[in-house]
Amino acid sequence: MNKNMLVTCAGFGGSGSSAITDILKEFKDIESLGDFEFTIAHELDGLSDLEYYIVNNKHRLNSDAAIYRFNNLISRINNGYSEYILNFNDISQDYIKNIIELKWDGHWHNHEIRYSKLGRMIYFKLPTKIQKIKNRFKKSKYEIVPKFKLEPMFFSCLSEKEFLDKTIEYTNKIIKNIKGIDSKSKIIAMDQLVAPNDITRYSRYFENLKVIVIDRDPRDLYLLNEMYWKEGWIPSSEINMFIKWFKKTRECYKDINNNENALYIKFENLIYNYDFEINRIYNFLDIREETHIKKKKYFNPEISIKNTRLWNREDAKIYFENIKKIENELKEFC
Numbered sequence: 001m002n003k004n005m006l007v008t009c010a011g012f013g014g015s016g017s018s019a020i021t022d023i024l025k026e027f028k029d030i031e032s033l034g035d036f037e038f039t040i041a042h043e044l045d046g047l048s049d050l051e052y053y054i055v056n057n058k059h060r061l062n063s064d065a066a067i068y069r070f071n072n073l074i075s076r077i078n079n080g081y082s083e084y085i086l087n088f089n090d091i092s093q094d095y096i097k098n099i100i101e102l103k104w105d106g107h108w109h110n111h112e113i114r115y116s117k118l119g120r121m122i123y124f125k126l127p128t129k130i131q132k133i134k135n136r137f138k139k140s141k142y143e144i145v146p147k148f149k150l151e152p153m154f155f156s157c158l159s160e161k162e163f164l165d166k167t168i169e170y171t172n173k174i175i176k177n178i179k180g181i182d183s184k185s186k187i188i189a190m191d192q193l194v195a196p197n198d199i200t201r202y203s204r205y206f207e208n209l210k211v212i213v214i215d216r217d218p219r220d221l222y223l224l225n226e227m228y229w230k231e232g233w234i235p236s237s238e239i240n241m242f243i244k245w246f247k248k249t250r251e252c253y254k255d256i257n258n259n260e261n262a263l264y265i266k267f268e269n270l271i272y273n274y275d276f277e278i279n280r281i282y283n284f285l286d287i288r289e290e291t292h293i294k295k296k297k298y299f300n301p302e303i304s305i306k307n308t309r310l311w312n313r314e315d316a317k318i319y320f321e322n323i324k325k326i327e328n329e330l331k332e333f334c
Contacts, residue, residue: 004175005186006209007285008038008193012249014224014234015216016267016307017192022298023270023281024189028291031185033084033178037192040077041202045069047167048202054099054156055163065110067154071096086177095170099156099163106153123149167205187285197252199262210285211262218246218330219323220268223310226319239322243329250333268308271301 007024011017018035025032041047045066053059053066074092081088112123127148158166175188194202196213203209225236235241256264263284269277282289310316311323327334 004188004208005285006175006193006206007187007189007212008209009189009191009212009214010194010196010199011192011214012196012216014221014229014231015214016270017214019267019270019299019304020212020214020265021189021191023278025298026292026294026296027187027287028293029185029287030187030189030291031178031181032189033191035191036080036084038081038084038190039192039195040073040081041193041205042195042198043073043077045073047205048198050099051160051163051167054158055160058157060155061108061110063156064108064154067096067100067156068114084179085174086179088174088177091170091173091177095166095173098166098170099158100154101157102155104153105150107148107150108153111149111151164204168207171206187287196256197249199252199256199259203261209261211259212281212284213256213262213264214267214270215250215264215333216267217308218243218326218333219311220308221246222322222326223316223319224307227310227316239325243326246330246333270299271305271308274301 007030009017009020009024021032021035024030025034039046047070050066050070053062074089074096078089078092085091178188181188193206193209194211199211199213203211221234222236222239222242225231225234235245253264256262263280265277265280278292278295279289282292311319316323
């Protein structure tokens, strides 16, 4: 069992969640791992996808692909995670073995896409052509199946409880093996453990987790990307598309506010109503103000204010009509 409280910040991309990461570094009783993003729960091919194919969609073959892809994910993220987690790969391999119910050497068509064009020709296309020739001369009335390259196949069909028990055991081992953690720290802060789109689902993979979700005024997000960031994953080049994207990605807003283990904060409020929002964080995490020993050292509202209310700037006047459209169609977020 994990005796520490876990706290994580979550954002929607460019929404200012790093502010919470910085604030959490200012507390005596919080051991913060900084801004490294621990996204294994909601990453593509991560724990949530793994659960879907093993628990929610119990297909006889897809669990093999899900386990294979999760193992590939571990290989890709191992170097980064190992900077913070002792024996991360070993812990992950033990977890994979723990969730596999059956393993054998076999083949199905999904194996073929794991190879290059040349590999597919040698291991799969060529045997098929050879077998077709052999079948012309066969005396048996049954068609002989080509001998393909065999690989380890995995099968798992777990209940939700079984999957969650094994997964929580896994994440607890990860927490226990964090490098350089102070055993006296009551709270451990890890960035992006969950995503805001489905906090309830992702939170089941961890014990004692609290989530702080931070969002940014859509007007500022729009202008920051149009004027400075130019991020390709924010569709700000066409205003109607941006508004629809913003609205759709915030459909989870009410679920967040109804979750007792989640706290929703607007980035701008941390700037213009700092004391009030900081007290909300104190109450949410059940920590005392005296433990906030480095207040404003890492997050200083007087510095961060420069990234807010950009629509009032002279160089933003050319976006006047688009800002008005955002204000009309995204009122509840402005």
